[in-house]
Amino acid sequence: MKLHEYQSKAIFANYGIPIPRGRVTENAAEARAIAEELGGRVVVKSQVLVGGRGKAGGIRLAKTAEEAETVAAQLLGMTIKGLAVRRVLVDEAANIETEIYLGITNDRAARKPVIMASAAGGVDIEEIARQSPEKIFKVHVDPLLGLREYQARDIAACIDIPREYWKSFIAITRGLWWAYCETDATLAEINPLVITANHQLIALDGKMVIDDNALFRRPAIASLRDVDEDTEAEVEARKHGLAYIQLEGQIGCMVNGAGLAMATMDMIKLQGGEPANFLDIGGGAGADKVAAAFRIILSDPKVRAVLINIFGGITRCDEVARGILMAMTDVKSTIPMVVRLAGTNAEEGRNLLRNAQMITAETLFEAAQKAVALVEGS
Ligand code: GDP
Numbered sequence: 347m348k349l350h351e352y353q354s355k356a357i358f359a360n361y362g363i364p365i366p367r368g369r370v371t372e373n374a375a376e377a378r379a380i381a382e383e384l385g386g387r388v389v390v391k392s393q394v395l396v397g398g399r400g401k402a403g404g405i406r407l408a409k410t411a412e413e414a415e416t417v418a419a420q421l422l423g424m425t426i427k428g429l430a431v432r433r434v435l436v437d438e439a440a441n442i443e444t445e446i447y448l449g450i451t452n453d454r455a456a457r458k459p460v461i462m463a464s465a466a467g468g469v470d471i472e473e474i475a476r477q478s479p480e481k482i483f484k485v486h487v488d489p490l491l492g493l494r495e496y497q498a499r500d501i502a503a504c505i506d507i508p509r510e511y512w513k514s515f516i517a518i519t520r521g522l523w524w525a526y527c528e529t530d531a532t533l534a535e536i537n538p539l540v541i542t543a544n545h546q547l548i549a550l551d552g553k554m555v556i557d558d559n560a561l562f563r564r565p566a567i568a569s570l571r572d573v574d575e576d577t578e579a580e581v582e583a584r585k586h587g588l589a590y591i592q593l594e595g596q597i598g599c600m601v602n603g604a605g606l607a608m609a610t611m612d613m614i615k616l617q618g619g620e621p622a623n624f625l626d627i628g629g630g631a632g633a634d635k636v637a638a639a640f641r642i643i644l645s646d647p648k649v650r651a652v653l654i655n656i657f658g659g660i661t662r663c664d665e666v667a668r669g670i671l672m673a674m675t676d677v678k679s680t681i682p683m684v685v686r687l688a689g690t691n692a693e694e695g696r697n698l699l700r701n702a703q704m705i706t707a708e709t710l711f712e713a714a715q716k717a718v719a720l721v722e723g724s
């Protein structure tokens with residue numbers, strides 16, 4: 347789950363990281379009022395869950411409160427990379443001398459968190475990571491020992507932070523580390539962390555991504571979710587405990603088990619097709635869950651065919667079939683479907699589906715072949 351900049355910075359502040367004074371609002375008149383409180387010179391920042399807002403024109407400086415209102419009104423009417431701007435953050439403007447990048451993420455290959463830092467922070471950091479990776483300094487943190495102070499000092503030295511800022515930089519790095527740990531984040535990033543003209547280190551931007559699988563034990567963080575930013579299908583899937591990710595292709599997939607779902611997607615691709623989604627209905631899914639999954643798949647207008655691949659272990663194939671039939675009575679779709687059922691009660695399941703215009707297949711290979719043929723023929 348991604349957090350907005352204003353949410354991430356509020357968390358950072360709880361860990362002692364200095365952030366600019368400011369507030370979030372949904373209307374331009376209030377943006378003006380906030381700017382007045384802050385003394386006029388502000389930066390008005392679109393709160394959308396995508397990177398590169400600055401380059402997309404979503405971050406604007408305003409010299410007066412009046413200008414802040416005008417700029418906020420413009421931003422609130424914008425969409426950035428397909429997302430409507432519903433809120434803006436109005437922050438006291440900073441006079442930037444240096445832009446630093448500081449981030450923590452999981453390095454799966456190393457099986458450890460990694461802290462990354464660069465003196466070349468700011469909007470071009472992705473470009474720098476690609477063109478001159480040596481400008482980004484990395485330190486792995488042992489998850490059992492936690493961040494050691496010498497490591498933070500090492501980072502400060504390696505990215506040439508002037509001595510007078512070391513104490514503050516080390517405190518910020520430690521704060522970011524704890525914010526990362528205690529929210530179960532998979533990313534905690536400050537870009538830019540700036541040195542201002544009046545000699546302060548401040549986190550001007552903030553980005554956090556929280557591990558979805560940890561949200562059950564972080565209710566306060568879970569409540570920060572912005573459902574406006576999710577598609578209806580994603581909201582629906584979450585409600586039913588389905589793992590659903592929408593993709594670009596035309597073949598909708600309903601599978602039980604993440605591994606089988608991935609294998610199914612691979613098989614579709616091998617046959618020259620493209621999956622429309624990843625969908626894992628999980629183990630032991632009953633008819634209700636199957637029906638919900640079915641509705642979600644068919645709500646995607648790109649879907650030209652559906653491939654259902656169920657291995658009945660704990661999940662019973664006849665339950666799955668009943669779920670599909672139940673969903674078909676209220677969805678009434680003309681999209682062709684290929685079903686492959688294997689395992690517990692597969693025969694009963696197939697019998698139930700026989701009269702429902704569904705094409706069956708014995709193997710996954712055959713099922714994928716048929717689904718791709720249906721898309722090509724339509
Ligand atoms: P992003 O483009 O989505 O990463 O948004 P940021 O919050 O990082 O803003 C992009 C850029 O806008 C920053 O790298 C800064 O160069 C600039 N910026 C943001 N806030 C301020 C500010 O208070 N003062 C000045 N001068 N520039 C700012």
Ligand code: MN
Binds near residue numbers: 468469537538551
């Ligand atoms: Mn940024």
